[in-house]
Amino acid sequence: MRRKLGRTLALILTPALGVAGLLALVLHPQAPPARSASQWTGLPPPAASGFVVPAPHELAALRGASRWAPVRSSVLARAAPGPRAHPVAAVSTQTPEGTTNILELLGPARVGRTGLWQRVRLAVLPNGTSAWVPRSALGGSVVLDTHLLVDRAHLHMSLFRDGKRVFSAPIGIGQPQSPTPAGDFYVRNVLSRYRSATYGPIAFGTSARSPTLTDWPAGGYVGIHGTNQPNLIPGRISHGCIRLRNADMLRLAALMPVGTPITVQ
């Protein structure tokens, strides 16, 4: 059977190869039988590439990604996406600490008759207020995969990156008469190299505000900072700020970028 198949193939292929060879002679009568492509054309070999472009870099899927953007021009935040909607709060370009004011972006921008509008989380009382601002008032958005969780019941905080816990520490929170507010907030700025042992070496400003200390200088914003009384941590000891031992604060500062969303529960 196998021998028969071989004979059949030979009968078909022999004339076919002969025709192909004849065609090659007709088309390239002076072609030498075995030479490299570069010799064929008389061209030099190609230059080696100076660097190699790697395979395409796909964006990693981020769990719990959030976005923020700086405020580029002072603007009135409104209850709905449009210039005639009820004004909710004035948003300035700077924080009380003199840094660029940033806003957490909530959901996608919406295309309206007057351009793009973006819903944002505001750093105003009552805590948890959101409103709409024209996209044109904001700068480029930044995506983060960090999230800080503050657990008031257990006097403990954890920082997550891409859904994985990367930091945890005991904390001090507000006393009963000046509680640390619950809700969703974000880190607005970072202060360092100041002269105040009370706040430790580094302090993060947040969008949370004390609902009780409304006459506090600079608006009564809640910070996350170090301390000169580490023995009081963990405890309910502050005016609303979240205190950490200084060593923990330094570790957190190395891991948590400005803009990180915060959940206080």
Next chain:
Amino acid sequence: MVDGGALPPALAAVDRDGALAEAAANAAAGGSELRRASRPTRRGLIGLGAGAAGLGFAGRARAAAGSTTGSQQDIGILNYALSLEYLQASFYSEAERLHSLHGALADQARIVGGHERAHVSAFQKVLGSQAIKRPTFNFQGVTEDPDGFRRTAVAFEDLAVEAYKYQAPRLQSQAFLAAAIAIHSVEARHAAWIRRLAGVLPAATAFDQPLPPRRVEALVASTHFVVAAPDMASHQAPKFTG
């Protein structure tokens, strides 16, 4: 690309303050007028660069096109290419992260973004410590709106093709030239792809024209996509509730 004083629709869409149209009109009239026309936007860009991460499209462009010799000139050209790749990679990455695109446009952004990020990595690797830093971008909503994305992507891809075309013959190293040509043809494929998605003829002419750095600079400056980085750190004593 902007010869004859008239901007293609794709470029006009990103020419927010008319600087590019003005530069294009003056280009038709003469080089010195082009230089005068683009001076304000260039100065603005340089000012932002000094205050921020220091993109220096302008400075790099001049280094690339200038009279520096040997590897210095090649480093200038590679950094110039890197700054364009930063622009493109950041643009596509932001669009993909925002999930603002769908269907064929989303596929284009994802795949082309992967290429542009790979180009950035390649330039950063070959330049090492001499690589310029990534600037801060504000794409002003064009990554959040399919129409705006489409128009800007066409402009960016055309820009990359023409900028590479201008600089590649100026590379002194044959090895870098080989690599640059490998990227240039991919940018041309990107340009054809997005042009088709935008309903623009993918190959409009038989011969492409190179785009000199001053014109690239004027285009990028006119978009105001390159901005100063926000300042989010301070040494002021905290006044938080404590």
